[in-house]
Amino acid sequence: MASIKDVAKLAGVSVATVSRVLNDKGYVGQRTRELVEQAIKELNYKPNEVARSLFKKQSNTIGLIVPDIMNPFFPELARAVEDTASKFGYNVILCNSDEDKVKEQTYLDMLQQNYVTGIIVSSNTMTATQIEELNIPVVSIDREISKGLPTIVVENSKGAGVATDFLINKGCRRIAHIRGPQGVVNADERCEGYREVVHQEPWFNESYIINGDYDMESSIEATLELLTIHPEIDGIFAANDIMAIGAMKAAYQLGKRIPEELSIIGFDGIKLSSVTIPELTTIVQPIYELGEKATTMLVSLMNREEVGQTYYRLDVELIERNST
Template sequence: MKPKISDVAHAAGVSPTTVSRVLNNRGYISEDTKKKVYKAMDALNYLPNDLARSLYNKRSNIIGVIVPTTSNPFYGELAAKIEHHCAEKGLKVLLCNSLFNVEKERNYWEMLRRNQVDGVIVCTYNRGLIDYDDHHLPIVAFDHYLSKRIPVISSNNYEGGVLATTHLLKSGCKKIIHINGPLDLETPANLRRKAYEDVMKEQDLPVLTYEIKPVLKQEATAKAVATVFDEQQDIDGIFASDDSIALAVIREARERGITVPDSLKVVGYDGSEFVREIAPELTTIQQPINKMAETAINHLLLQIEGTTQVPNQELVHHVLLRKGTSA
């Protein structure tokens, strides 16, 4: 069986209390005893049982991370970065892929609470699902407003929309279309669209927003993009609300013999590592995923360890125009 603290104590000829003390570096222990204990731990290949520690300490050092799915590189990267910063701080990550499914998410919340996680980072679309205010579990939301009580981490989506649109304008575009993913109101991401519309109006240019219906994403995107090209002529710029859509636009343009960027300029949104690698030609608004992940866990830690009441706030990150050759 796995050795426990009393086995170590026995081997070192001391009491369990003492072993625990050297384990936690607490109180005074003579160098000699320390050495004996370390030696015994080594000999037995002892590793403390974190379950028991967590039970006593009422601190599991585990945090729950709920994302739609890590299959999507944006969330995959986000999860990876969150986990990275957690590991650096001695925290562990319980991964939850909600798949936009309310029922699944509800189960995850219960699971996380049963497992005594110290806090959770959630990127969910299921508003009002949980009575977040009910339990005083530290929570940080990603890009979504969940409740008055919960701080949200986001990048400056309005700034991103402005950057994208003005970049297209400066490049000489006159007729710019915006293609939007399935609209989820009250989401910071919708500011991308608002920014586009504001900028266009300011320039007295027509506002042309298309929205992809939230059906089977893959074909829906292709179809929606085809519709845009069918319905509109002389488009010279497209600002897509995410990189998949932008790449679908470029593909469709190519098939129709429209050259990018000469006759059509395309700007995407997100700029995850993988998309940058796989499509370096794409001009896109890059979200600082790593920084956002870091802020999220720092802020969560503030709540977890915080003596002070952490105010509900929105932590907004600057966004970057990453120039490829598509615009």
């Protein structure tokens, strides 16, 4: 592998001159620049990005912190971020926080030590103070962290209301909700959207709301308990698709037919929802657009470009399939 010294020797210049060309910093004559660029091409020289980062105190890398890489929503989001970052010439470091404050801070420290230029984060535990201390651009995605921080989310409450109304219009008369973790912003918003539709219904019971913790296994256990206590339930709105899939498995274990005896709708629109049996009706988030827009905004902020709008609440869409 060629070194910067090999480039300098072939071009007949000093290492410092090659460095100025690589970093586009300092004066280099046009003819000299052409000689260096030709030598780089001939030797197929690849600059040492680690060394360049140490020298410049910044890199062509951004960080992405997500709470649960096992949830298919986040790998799909990460794909959009990586695709978009690549178009702008940036690499992505993916960090899985497990919603753990200590782990989250460890990742923030690591990203700073690697001189990342900016960070995209989905978190319910990170604070505005932590972000201010980073002193680099940060964009919040999927969950709002603080007012004033560039943020991209979706219409969670509206989507939940649409899902619940849809089940009512399908003829469901006892609709339960599998919610996400207490205190997680989008989980609270989706639960509130469900409540807005059902709170005045004579059949509504607080015990129709159970916590599935945004997790498939937790959802299976919670749904088994729910349907055992309340066999009259004929509709379930789950706050994400993997909990809806868990609810489908629980219904199967109890011998309930979907959708003849129990209709189930999810939220997210992950690709997995279209290959379950039956295929899952869901509220679709524009996952790719979320990642693309967040990354584009972050790059603009890193380049100190004018960013007119820094808060987006994207719309969602109901896709009807065979689970309802």
